[in-house]
Amino acid sequence: MRSFSPHRVSTNIRRRTQRHGLISRLFLVTLLCIFPLGAIAESAAGPEISGEFRLVEHTGRAVDKHSYDGKLRLVFFGFTDCPLICPTTMAEVARAMRLLESSEKQVQPLFITIDPHTDTIERLAEYVPLFHPSITGLTGSDDQIRDAARGFGAVYGKGEGENATIFHSSYLYLMDRDGEFLDLFGYGTDAKTIAAKLREYL
């Protein structure tokens, strides 16, 4: 299990986080706790990224971390009603897959929903294939989603009330062929950069 440390972060993240003044365990610990009063925060247990999960694919198949052994994975936490961050990231992932051409078979993109009540198997089956046929949508129970988020150090949640804040991690995680953490991309990383990083491991 790899921990989240400065040396594992891609250049884009390093520059951005240096500009923000930190990239450390303290940064992830801070994310665990600080959200508005009334927020129903689902937080990671710590900065270690285990990549563990037990979820259900949009095909109905039950899967876990080792169901994709032998393939690199690109993992993103989002929801299908998200208007910008999620579809934009999925579109860049899809472009990156196309840039890999025949090598795309060595990569498994995974879209893990943070809203399992809306993002059912049927909804995910409508959503993910239109970006790229190889993208797999994953859903599950509230506990399974929470555990999966913990496995990636991802955070998500929704406050209470009519104008509640919805929040979620925006990173795209790169995992190796055994599901262990390799690197991550910040929101806005373009397809060429993603594909170039993937090629380093193909």
Next chain:
Amino acid sequence: MLSLIICPAWAEVQFSDSYVIRPPNAAVRSAVAVTKISNLNAHGVDLVGVSSPDAEKVEYHLLEHKNGVVSMTAQPVVHIEGNALLELHEGGLHIMLTGLGEAFSEQLSTEITFFFSDGSRLTQTFTLVHGAPRGSQQIDHEHH
């Protein structure tokens, strides 16, 4: 006798650079609309609602993105100071449309109606355009 002329709030409000970021495919049922709103009144105006015939729900949303976490909060009222320009953009305060039909991503434009606190309203045409991730623009800047 002087006659009192009451002008609706929208009379001195101008919209420019208005567009909707086109959803990448028919499965995406939400979209972001952006625009620049110039309030030429001497006094501030309040936008208290927004709607579109193509969306089940339209709201003003504030998006914040910090340290790898994105958060979105609905804003029931948007205030524009007198003689001021307010820019709604995808990386901050913007208009969020949800419950879009499957065919929306193929449309050329949509109508968005803005409701003011004085009861007046103004409808604008927003063109659908392809967008790029805002972050990618930041990354390009870092490489200069």
